[in-house]
Amino acid sequence: MKKGLFILLFHSLAWLSFAQQQKQLRYPLGYFQFPINPNQRNYLAGGMGDLRPNHFHAGIDIKTQGREGLPVYCAADGYVSEVRVQTKGYGNVIFVTHPNGFVTVYGHLQSFGEPLGAYVRKNRIAQQTFTITLKPQIDQFKVKRGDIIGISGNTGGSGGPHLHFEIRDTKNNILNPLNFGFSEIKDELPPIFQSLLIKPLSINSRVANDFSMRTYYPVRQKDGTYTLGGNVNAIGDIGLELLAVDKMSGTQNSNGLTCVELLVDGQEQYYSNLEQFPSEVSHDINVHDDFGIEQLQGKRVQKLFQDDGNEELPIYRSSRSKGKLHIEDGKTHQVSIRIWDAYENNATLNFTIIGKKESYNTTMAISAAPLTIRYEIAENTLVLKAQHLKTPTSVATLVVNNESVVVPITFSKQNTAIYLWDLRKGLPQTITIDGITKPFSFLKTCFPNQTNEVKTESLQFISNTRAIYDTLYLTGLSSGKNFSIGQADIPLRKEVSITFKPTEAILFPEKTSVYRVLNTEREFLASKWQNNSVLFSTEKLGNFTLLTDSIPPRISLVKKNKDGFSFKIYDNLSGLKRVKATVNGQYVLMDYDYKRNLIWSLKENENQVFEGNLSIDVEDNQGNTFTYQTTIEKATPVVVRPKKVEIPKKKHRKKK
Numbered sequence: 001m002k003k004g005l006f007i008l009l010f011h012s013l014a015w016l017s018f019a020q021q022q023k024q025l026r027y028p029l030g031y032f033q034f035p036i037n038p039n040q041r042n043y044l045a046g047g048m049g050d051l052r053p054n055h056f057h058a059g060i061d062i063k064t065q066g067r068e069g070l071p072v073y074c075a076a077d078g079y080v081s082e083v084r085v086q087t088k089g090y091g092n093v094i095f096v097t098h099p100n101g102f103v104t105v106y107g108h109l110q111s112f113g114e115p116l117g118a119y120v121r122k123n124r125i126a127q128q129t130f131t132i133t134l135k136p137q138i139d140q141f142k143v144k145r146g147d148i149i150g151i152s153g154n155t156g157g158s159g160g161p162h163l164h165f166e167i168r169d170t171k172n173n174i175l176n177p178l179n180f181g182f183s184e185i186k187d188e189l190p191p192i193f194q195s196l197l198i199k200p201l202s203i204n205s206r207v208a209n210d211f212s213m214r215t216y217y218p219v220r221q222k223d224g225t226y227t228l229g230g231n232v233n234a235i236g237d238i239g240l241e242l243l244a245v246d247k248m249s250g251t252q253n254s255n256g257l258t259c260v261e262l263l264v265d266g267q268e269q270y271y272s273n274l275e276q277f278p279s280e281v282s283h284d285i286n287v288h289d290d291f292g293i294e295q296l297q298g299k300r301v302q303k304l305f306q307d308d309g310n311e312e313l314p315i316y317r318s319s320r321s322k323g324k325l326h327i328e329d330g331k332t333h334q335v336s337i338r339i340w341d342a343y344e345n346n347a348t349l350n351f352t353i354i355g356k357k358e359s360y361n362t363t364m365a366i367s368a369a370p371l372t373i374r375y376e377i378a379e380n381t382l383v384l385k386a387q388h389l390k391t392p393t394s395v396a397t398l399v400v401n402n403e404s405v406v407v408p409i410t411f412s413k414q415n416t417a418i419y420l421w422d423l424r425k426g427l428p429q430t431i432t433i434d435g436i437t438k439p440f441s442f443l444k445t446c447f448p449n450q451t452n453e454v455k456t457e458s459l460q461f462i463s464n465t466r467a468i469y470d471t472l473y474l475t476g477l478s479s480g481k482n483f484s485i486g487q488a489d490i491p492l493r494k495e496v497s498i499t500f501k502p503t504e505a506i507l508f509p510e511k512t513s514v515y516r517v518l519n520t521e522r523e524f525l526a527s528k529w530q531n532n533s534v535l536f537s538t539e540k541l542g543n544f545t546l547l548t549d550s551i552p553p554r555i556s557l558v559k560k561n562k563d564g565f566s567f568k569i570y571d572n573l574s575g576l577k578r579v580k581a582t583v584n585g586q587y588v589l590m591d592y593d594y595k596r597n598l599i600w601s602l603k604e605n606e607n608q609v610f611e612g613n614l615s616i617d618v619e620d621n622q623g624n625t626f627t628y629q630t631t632i633e634k635a636t637p638v639v640v641r642p643k644k645v646e647i648p649k650k651k652h653r654k655k656k
Contacts, residue, residue, distance in 0.1 A: 028100065029181035033145050035064045035106060036152065036163050037386040042184040045162050045247055047255035047275030048342065049174040050288050051300035055282040057256065058174040059105065059166030060185075066112045068161045070152040071583040075104045075167075080141035080149075083112065083120055084133045087592055090164060094149055105173075107164030110153025116141050121604060125589050128580065129590065155593070168279070175276045176258070178342040180609020189247045190345040191257055193218040193226045197241040197290075197301060197335075198234065201324060203381045203422050209358045210413065211383065211420060213241075218225040218349050226349040233356045234327045240304040241290055246341040262304045262323055264333050270304050270323030272315050275342075283493070285314045287469050292489025295518065295540075304337065309469030309493075311449060329357040357638075360411035363392040371436050376472055377423070377487060384419035390434040397433075400426040423473050423655030443482075446472040461485060468495040479502035484540030488518060494539070501533040502546060510532075511622050512548045513574065516540060522547070524574045524621055549573040552624035555616060558598070560632050562609045566600035567616060567628070574621035583632070584612040 036042060046061030064070045074096060082095035083101065090107035094116070097103050119141070124366075126130050143149055154161040167175045177184060178620055199213035200206060207214045218226035235369040240262065245254035262270035286294075287310040290301045305323030306316055316322075327333065337349040362521055367388035374385045384407075396407045397417045405428075410420045421428065443461070445450035448468045454461040458478040469491060477484045481502045506512050513527040514536045525544075527536040534546065553571040560566075569576065569592075579599055588610070589602040601610065616628040637651040 003624070019501075027174075027175075027179045027181070028102075032104065032167065032177075032180050032182075033073060033077055033098070034182050034184045035073050035104075035165050036064060036070055038073060038184065041186070041250075043251045044086050044185060044255065045160070045251070045253050046164075046247075047246065047258075048174075048178065049258065049277070050256035050544050051285060051294075051302060054286065055276060056174075056285050056288075058279065058282065059164060060177050062163045062165055063251070064152045064161050064163060066161060067243045068151070068153045070163075071076075071148045072106055072109065072150040072152055072163060074143045074147045074149045076102075076103075076231050078143055079137075079138055080116060080136055080143065081114065082133065082135050084131075085120065086131050086156050088157045089593055092150070092153065092156060093164075096143060096149070101170035103166075103168040105164070105166035105168065106150060107166075108153055108158040109150040110155065113147070113151075115151070116481070118605075121589060121602065125587060125604060128587055130579070130590070130592055142422045148400060154595075158595075166315065169276075172279050173276050173284075174279055176274075176342055179275065185248075186250075187248045187341065187343045189249055190224070191244055191246040191339045191341055191346045193220075193242075193244050193337075193339070193347060193349050193435075194303075195243040196228065196349065198232060199239055199241070199378075201232075201237040201239050201379055201634045203420050205234070205238055205357065207232070207234045207238060209233065209360070209408070211378070211381075211418065216351075225349065226347065228351040233358075235329060235355055235357050236327060238327060240325070240335075240337070241301045242304055242337065242339075243299060243301045244339055245340075246345075248341075255341075256259075256276060257302075257339050258342045260302070260304065261338040263336040263338070264325060266334075268317075269319055269321050269325065270306075271317040271319070272302075273317075274315055274318050277313065277315050279614035280440075281312050281314075284310065286288055291491040295488055300477050307470070307511050316390045325353075326352060327355040329355050331355040332336045336341060343535070354483065362409045362411060364389045364394070364409065364417050365415070366390055366392060371434055373431060373433060375431075375436050375438070377441070380419040380423050380426070380471070382423050384421065384431065386417045386419070386433055387415060396431055398428040399430045399432075400428045402429075427473065434458060438634075441472045441475040441477045443476045446474050458501045459483060459485060460497075462497040463492075464494065467492055467496050470495050475540075478503070479504065481546040482544070484543045488540070490541055490544030492539050492541065495537040496539075497537050499533050499535050500544070500546075503637060506546060506548070508548050508550060511550045511624070512546050513622060514544050517543045517545055522573075522649050526621070547573060549620065549622040550624060552626035553620050554626065555599075555618060555628050557628075557630065558600075558631065560610075560614065561631065562611055562634070564601045564603065565614060566598060567631065568597050569618060570597055571601050571620045574624075575584070576617040576618065577621045578617075580617045582615050582617075583610050 034642045043063045044060050045063050046057055049150045050057035076098045078096045078098035081097040084093045092109040093107040095103055095105050123134055152163045167177045196216045197213050198207045200211050216228045220226050246257055259273045276441050287307050293299050293301050322375055333353045335351050335353055340346045369388040372387045376383050398405045407419045407421055409417045411418050428440050430437050430439050444454045446468055449465055451465055452463045459476045474486055483500050507530045514525045514534055516523040525538055527534045552574050555567045555569045558566040579590055581590050590599050591602055592599045610632050611634050614630050614632050619625045
């Protein structure tokens with residue numbers, strides 16, 4: 001189904017959950033001017049709805065020739081309704097509200113146009129702050145179409161110089177600017193299939209005779225369509241996930257898709273469209289894509305089904321199956337996946353799924369090596385993996401609700417015995433195989449739409465009714481100053497509260513906080529100590545540790561003169577919290593770019609001169625402080641002395 005028809009149907013179906021009264025959106029073509037190099041060919045570095053960490057990309061990223069300093073033009077008449085200065089996110093950003101109710105957004109600016117810039121500087125100086133959000137009066141900063149409202153830059157979370165540009169409607173829905181008829185952007189290239197992932201969704205499901213996700217690599221055919229080069233064998237409930245990108249003419253950037261449709265035997269099972277979405281639910285990308293793969297592998301793979309708990313994103317068309325496929329033994333299904341970009345360039349992947357119930361090997365070769373037992377959670381299923389069994393048919397004995405349950409080998413592969421247990425039947429406390437007993441770390445089954453509280457000697461977990469997307473089989477372990485709570489691949493909708501009581505003495509609790517650990521990264525989490533326990537909130541589960549930061553930030557001079565000064569600034573662990581600069585005791589406004597570890601002074605006005613005693617006070621998130629002091633000398637006047645002009649001596653002629 002093409003996007004044009006989809007737009008007609010979309011508002012009467014998928015959008016009813018959040019806009020019962022909303023009429024079909026009509027784009028005012030030609031109303032807005034392109035904000036960078038209008039009436040010239042432009043290129044994009046990012047598209048609407050691209051999959052980003054914790055959010056869908058809103059709007060478009062317009063290239064600025066790899067540099068800063070291009071004039072940014074107001075797209076239409078209106079007034080500045082909001083302006084922000086942020087160290088991350090949009091950086092320096094302007095919101096302009098227009099008479100028709102639409103709002104345009106201009107992000108990552110190097111600077112604001114005047115007099116808006118002076119207004120922002122005045123308020124930042126008054127509040128002595130890096131970051132600020134201001135909402136001027138309606139008649140305070142009126143703008144006209146084509147006015148220069150700022151200069152393009154690379155501020156905030158930008159990965160390189162560009163302009164972030166959005167258009168929003170009266171209900172704060174993010175709209176795709178490319179639907180407003182900008183001739184500056186052209187695209188004739190279709191999206192590209194990269195890989196297809198298929199995984200079992202229930203305990204009796206299999207993909208390619210296995211209970212694990214299987215990756216397939218589409219192959220492009222001469223006619224432009226894609227195939228898998230073979231059939232897919234599966235049985236039971238399965239889910240498809242897709243890694244695909246869009247390419248645009250004239251640029252090498254990879255962007256996200258606009259529309260995705262899944263058809264099975266000619267019937268639509270799933271349809272998503274990122275033409276528009278409410279800003280408030282952008283965080284729900286974590287249940288639209290595969291959060292576990294994004295966290296552990298850095299790849300952003302979108303599901304072709306609505307997972308349990310994915311109920312608020314209004315980007316799907318109603319479907320009874322919600323994209324989850326049920327494959328029966330002996331049945332053959334023709335599957336097509338269609339993907340579109342904003343210009344309706346499209347590509348199709350066709351393949352066949354054959355329902356095939358395999359016979360499984362349920363015996364193992366015995367081994368004298370020490371028994372190893374590992375486990376993981378997949379949906380509602382506990383997957384137990386054992387190696388080096390002592391008998392060919394060793395069973396697993398689980399203790400569930402203080403009763404013993406015998407679980408035989410479900411199947412074996414690669415010298416590993418696989419045992420499966422449905423966690424909806426209860427959380428096991430221990431497992432015994434070949435006389436070896438291992439404990440589990442399950443704490444409680446937590447349910448969405450209700451408050452959940454779990455407490456042990458060392459851990460306490462509290463979630464409110466909005467925090468959990470789906471049933472959470474909560475695990476928890478602690479040792480010394482390290483602990484884990486839940487799984488790193490499980491997303492949360494809202495923060496949960498956690499209290500941890502370490503068994504290892506903490507010498508300097510006032511300098512010690514919780515850090516989330518993922519691979520080699522450590523994320524500081526604001527923490528509070530109370531009765532030898534540390535309290536904090538987090539939007540992510542996984543592994544945590546306590547780290548002590550007693551080292552203050554350090555700074556090094558880059559330059560100083562009467563026109564300004566700048567410093568490199570570093571912190572070893574907890575991160576920068578505050579910087580305050582004064583010259584002769586008078587506050588000086590500073591800017592900060594975390595990507596370059598750079599701070600620099602801003603003039604209050606063009607006539608301001610910096611001379612005298614300069615002091616830089618810095619503080620990290622753990623309260624460590626450092627003061628750097630120096631002097632900015634008055635510039636020595638340059639005296640221009642006139643060059644001495646030698647008068648040539650008059651030559652006297654000899655008398656003859």
